[in-house]
Amino acid sequence: MTLPEPVDTMASPLRMDYTYVAGAGRSVFLRGLAERRLLARQCPGCSRVYAPAPEFCSRCLRPVGPPFELPGHGEVSTFCVVSFPFPGQVYEPPYVVAQIRLDGADTRLMHLVREVAPERVRIGLRVEPVWVGDDELDTSTTSIRYFRPMEPADA
Amino acid sequence: MSGPLAVIGVGQSVQAKRREVTIGALVREAVDEALADAGLGFADIDAVVLSKTPDLFDGVMNPELYLADAMGAVGLPVTRVFTGGSVGGHAAIFGAHLVAAGLARRVLVVAYSKESEGNFTWALSRGLPFSSHLGAGAGGHFAPVIREYIRRSRAPEHIGWKVAVNHRHNAARNPYAHIRRADLTIDEVRQSPMLWDPIRYLESCPSSDGSCAIVVTGAELARRSPRPPAWIHGMAWRTETGHFAGRDEVNPRAGRDCAADAYRQAGITDPAREIDVAELYIPYSWYEPMWLENTGLAGEHDGWRLVDADRTAFGGDLPVNPSGGVLSGNPTGATGLLRFAEAALQVRGLAGEHQVPGARRAVGHAMGGASQFHALWVVGSEAPA
Amino acid sequence: MSLTAPYTIEFPFRRTVGPKIGTFLAGLREARLFGVRTARGVLCPPLEFDPVSGAATGDLVELEPIGTVTVWTWVPARPGDPVEHDFAWALIAIDGTVGALFHCVDVGGDKEQMHTGLRVRAKWRPERGGDLRDLWCFEVLP
């Protein structure tokens, strides 16, 4: 008996369709984005302000308070510069991905910082959101195109 | 507790893109080696704990089902633990708990990943509805934390390059490691492409296929084992939630609490002095100084000074990652267990060319998530007092 | 009210199959069926590890692709199933083996033709690529 030459690999495609349920808390924030509003909520237990806010404070486990609007600007808490190309990338590297602390909130939001040379981005840089046009507004963080420095001097 | 516990068998596969074996055969390599090391067969094992990172990475759901034969688990209790990247450490500790609880005499802890089967980075970075596709990737999470560490500690930038060189030189002595570069230089690291500034290509972990297995038992059976046991002196796990307001990801409290608990159990009051070698979960080079501080092996903001003074290099007084560490091989599901296993090999005196001479007490460490999950054990060449 | 949205996860995995399963699949490509030796007899399909002892299984053995249905379940055909009309998923004891192979049996959509003990033989796809689906289904041995 002669054995056939073994095959090395076999295709194993997997496809699964799901429903994403954003949840009550997250949905409040997402609906605000569709109106160009950054909505925060405060924990009545520890007074910390979340943006985006869950339905419950993850320190105190208490339901957070009603939503209120933040001014929108904030500062770069820390960041990195994505410097290499990879498949599916939206922007041409190098570009800055930053953790942004919105004024009035105790949490940090991860987003792009543009309209500034990457080497000029620093921790503490004051930034503001650049919103998409009316036709692109959505209940999604994509409603914020990116953040940019507030002062022209920073650019 | 039923008295001291020990590791009596360690096995691992070569870490690489293992495009010539099935998942089962890859797992079996480590299982066979661990059992041979312990002088045991499948009939001697009472329970199996399986460690692995997300099932979506390789598309096999509940892999403990398909792997029952490969792990020799038929007729045994099998538990599949999953806590993010620290999972291998959690699995080792849970295995030890089963022995301590009197529920098993010998536990086989198995870990693997075979991520070359699918596009693993893609699986991680795929956006969900309602969110932007930032294109940050895995390093895009850790790089800003590193930047924050550098700012706080005022560490010079060559520290990251130096760690990358040390670990790859160590890996050259480890036949199982994926990236083995005895010839790597600081210049080559410095000149390697910038990925996520401040992380360069050669300061990053690879993606590997690989497996690891250990056998844990109690004192009596450990003393009858053919080769020296690694005695467990202390072990702990801690978790903190991911996104509460004001969380410190540079020096997470869960990591500090975890190490402190393990040292307390081990009777260690001055870890830097009492630990001979540490195998830490370092996926990007800068995590060496960060985790040295977080695990209490260096003072706050001083971790980088140990690196700078060559103290954590192979010949230093506190060698870190003699195996080459995660920077030299990263089968994610096994990465944590490999750290725990390397610590055991060191105190057993069985680490071969990467043996740290005279290692009597070692730390094995694993972390996962956004530095939320921490596991650590202290093992020694002597049974705990 | 929570926002909801559909999404899809898709993976184009290519699994490496190793020498034993690789040879079995290569056999299917040539319209040949292989089993594997174990202490208790030949198993088809060729599992890598013995389901009783856990030991690595032995050499591959070529088999006549004929067997007997030991148990079956009748299911409605769905898109993507091997057979376009209703059929049976079954365990088929290949002649000369212990245990059974899981595959489908096509009796032309007529459940009344299906029974335990039915003698069946492999039907091969005309285009084969080294995949479990090269073995299209089993059909009644005339």
Added chain:
Amino acid sequence: MREVAVVSFAQSPCVPADREHDMAEIVLPVIRQALDACGLTRDDIDFFASGSHDFYEGRTFSYIESLDAVGAWPPISESHVEMDAAWAFAEAWAWLQLGEGKTALVYGIGRSSLAADLDQILPAQLDPYLLAPLRPHRDALAGLQAAALVDAGLTSERQLAEIVSRRRTVSTDELLAAPYVASPLRAHDVAPPGDAAAVIVLAAGDTARRLTDRPAWVRGLDHRIETHYPGVRDLTRSASTSMAAARAAELAGFSAADVDVAELHTEYSYQEPLLVAALGLKNARVNPSGGPLAGRPATATGLIRIGEAARRIMDGTAERALAHATNGPALQHNLVCLLAGEPR
């Protein structure tokens, strides 16, 4: 063994599809309910364990989100199984045996509804080389096992219909007139998928006595796995269930034959006679809660069986109870837990 007991159990109603809550939101109210019922707060818990699965949730590392419902701050001692949460219960019970803490909280989240089609999900549980490529119907392997039982004379389609009709106002004849989904199984023989969370609080010794009037003592627990490939298993038996039951009985000092109530993780009607035989149940009321045939919230289903069995002890309607959990095709992996109103 150290004395350990269930002191509280809560679950959210199993709904066909929860479209309102994220993972943390679905579990947090249940955690609060379970803690309130025994007068504890989150800070009183020494160890947390949970079970869920990314394939049901549709995301990698999905369980991390649930930690926001636990409030893992200050940092906690915690572990997770990517399995039914009954195995998290087993882990927490083992942890309490160490004597390092007095209380543990186990939670399970199971959402079967997020996946649009379980036929896309469940084949991923099968051998990736020799079974999964065929992508069998989600009920195909259960259909084979049911057929094997019928062929062996161990059950009949009428008996299966009787099991289903016990909890429904529909006659067995009407049930038997329904079409097959995988013969001999009909749609009503299959546990309906749903979404729910469940929480159990465990406590050791005197802590348990202090927290509740009548703790449900965990007298024995074990679980066992079988080989995977269906063609090399005897589908008419559940050897792993029998092994786990024997070991649990050894620990408990009584066996399945002695229990008043048994909550079985029957994802299909045919599994009831198979499990009753494998466990050696004698006079037990089986699935008084309705069992999974009344709702199967994926990875919370097994934990709910333990909770329901414990509930019968705690409310005094049973002296001894058994809970069973399973995972894998055709009952490949089985867990058995024996509970009693008295510690050993």
